[in-house]
Amino acid sequence: MTTVAARVAIVGTGVIGASWAAHFLRHGLEVVASDPAPDAEERLRADVAGIGADQARLRFVADPGEAAAAADFVQENGPEREDVKHAVIAALDAAARPEVVIASSSSGLLPSVIARGAAAHPERVLVGHPFNPPHVIPLVEVVPGERTSEAAVEAALAFYTAIGKRPIRLRQELPGHIANRLQAALWQEAYSLVERGVASVADIDTAISHGPGLRWAVLGPFANQHLSGGPGGLAHVLEHLGPPTERWWRDLGSVTLTPELAATLVAGVDEELAGRDPAALAATRDAVLDQLLAAKTSHDLP
Template identity: 80%
Template sequence: MRVAVVGTGAIGVSWAAHFLAHGLDVVATDPAPGAEERLRAGVAEIGADAARLSFTTDAGEAAAAADFVQENAPEREDVKHALFAVLDAAARPDVVLASSSSGMLPTAIATACTAHPERVVVGHPFHPPHLVPLVEVVPGERTSEAAVDAAMAFYTGVGKKPIRLRQELPGHIANRLQAALWREAYSLVDRGVASVADIDAAISHGPGLRWAVLGPFANQHLSGGPGGIAHVLEHLGPPTEAWWRDLGHPTMTPELERKIVEGVDEELAGVDPAALARYRDTVVRAVLAAKERTP
């Protein structure tokens, strides 16, 4: 099977490495000068074998040769429309066109596809795709069930954990959940309740550990003891509603931006960002390995 990776920035490089590691042929495309060299260097750094990797600057050529298309262009509607018009014209009618878009709606993306808009989906990964299993599959108004089923099967076949959205929403699911957490984290910083470092510690040494194993509903169910989530909702439902009403509504002012940037600089003073990313990836791999070993 051959996958076209369209756009070879950080997400595209990671996708290419993931597909290669799962035994697929990859034809990558990007019009930027030096894109192929950066792609091959990135794939090598991740540790994937590039023997089955080819490159072209022609997106239509890549799509015409592919059995599945994973697009990773900039998050701009004009760019997506111009690109999907090319992909739609070039790819075989049965080939799914999946966008890695983190927030755009597939219905809007598919308006550029005059031939086969029914095969357009969002296939949103979580960074980095070669490591984090989640993929959000989002159909648009004209997407066929066959395209959704094909995308779900494809991602499952390359070791991902795809979930299907039943409704289009800006930001899909996981980014909206993150945005809810970020909103309150930014508000706490803005109000002087806690430092950036303490908020990071509160998550990474607290609920984040549980969230890496089970989701919010399953964890809440366990916290209810024998009564499960029904007990939690009965006893903590009213206080939770009060907390919701007290959550902040921050505005991204220059002052708040300054507080956040200074807080991160203070928290990570002297820490090499590349080393920090390697630490994160090593721990994530260990967590994933532990989950695989544990029934």
């Protein structure tokens, strides 16, 4: 399997694909991009320019197979639909060299399902799920399927590491992988708290962004729990706070995303942001994240 890639194929150039393209370009790789939308190249170049990546090594082709044939690594970013994935993966599998990894950015589909589109080489298909936006957030979840080879997994881990990512390998494929499942658990309780009238949307955002979210941005939940236990560490926390935590688990809300609840959540966000420009807010968020990541890099953090 190819571990050192000089040219990457980006197939699907929406929000995630454009962000991936910018990240690859920033790390000196050549990018061959493809997307069937009629204005895809124009949008891609505008998005990459907006992120600030040099487009000298960016080429756009209409045929995804042509992009894959020229690549040392393929990053697929199509819609989250099995039929679409299978059609795209089939074209990529037929065109790419046998040793080239085909990684899907899928946020929830199982790699074993995605790989059904690869008639020739299903062993080189896996999920390489970034966290949005890929040009800022280091995390990539590498998820092998039932037929994925160890060589493909190792090649993907090595490739993502070489371009400044922080890849983790899942030992079992699950819908939503790891990070999205953890987010979904928090969202479930956050939505329930709003539905029950316990707190407003803005209050919940404040509770996270000015509370535990600050610590989570530095260390993960287990490491933070360990530090909160003093000399006894995690063992002390589990002994003394484990029983009440279990009682809280039993009291967590079970929520259904009804049209009424969705409307309440949307209205709450509108009120919280009070007309602020989402694009400007996202740019500010990303700038702060860049500063945070620079600070993390300067310290010896796990």
